[in-house]
Amino acid sequence: MEIREYARTILESGGLDAKLAPPARSLEDRTPGAPLILGLPARDPDIRIRPGREVKVPAREGMCDPAQRIRIIHAFANxxxxxxxxxxxxxxxxxxxxxxxxxxxxxxLADEQRHTRMYLKLLSRRSAAFGDFPVSGYFWAKAGEWSSPLRFIAAMSLTFxxxxLDHASDYGGLARKAGDRELADVxxxxxxxxxxxxxxxxxxxxxxKAEGETAWEAYRRSLVWPLRPSRSVGRQFDELARTMAGMEPSFLEALGRETD
Ligand SMILES: [Fe+2]
Ligand SMILES: [Fe+2]
Incomplete structure (x- = not known):
């Protein structure tokens, strides 16, 4: 199968089985074809993307309450x-x-499928299922701005x-504090x-990045407002994780100087 066909199946199938089917090792990329910009993905009715105003996810304080924690896990799966x-x-x-x-x-993509499945498993072990609560398309809302691979990685990899990294440190700690080891491990x-x-x-x-441009300059110019560098930082700045990802100190310093 071609990568193109595989990617189309993920976006044009509404069900989770097709979206979460891992890529075969034999996947080929001989005919990537012409650029194809798709809008919102197909999704079965219970998991369709709804407007943000219809979606309520508890704040981090809800992590200490099992009922609210389920809704947070549901949002993580989404x-x-x-x-x-x-x-x-x-x-x-x-x-x-x-x-x-x-x-x-x-x-x-294959890692993200596995992450999704891990959260779905947690939901089912708690007698819940994906689709029990409305889901939003926050990340999808930005896709229209990604006119190049550079813009894509600036928003997706280096911002969201x-x-x-910060949210995971934060929520992992909250899960442990709440005694939910299973969630903390995931x-x-x-x-x-x-x-x-x-x-x-x-x-x-x-x-x-362009020749003569710093990584920071390339990152900044590749984000489309209101997305901005400060959106790549959560409550706890996980400097170690960023350093492990290879980010150089001057980039992290520039990020630290961004207030909003
Ligand atoms: Fe990821
Ligand atoms: Fe992930």
């Missing part, structure tokens, strides 16, 4: 599913990107996934793997 879909989206949008870049997108795995996703973004930022 974040991961959106990531699966958006990496598929990028494979269709950027057929001319370097083969190594495209292979990297497929690898990350980077912020997730968040820890996700956190560790997201470091590699940020590393992918960092590596490609440096390869795709």
């Amino acid at each position: 974040h991961e599913l959106q990531a699966v879909e958006l990496f598929a989206w990028a494979l269709l949008a950027f057929p001319d990107a370097a083969p190594e870049f495209r292979r990297g997108l497929v690898r990350i 996934e980077c912020a997730n 968040i820890e795995v996700v956190h560790r793997e997201e470091i590699e996703h940020v590393r992918f973004g960092w590596t490609w930022l440096n390869r795709l």
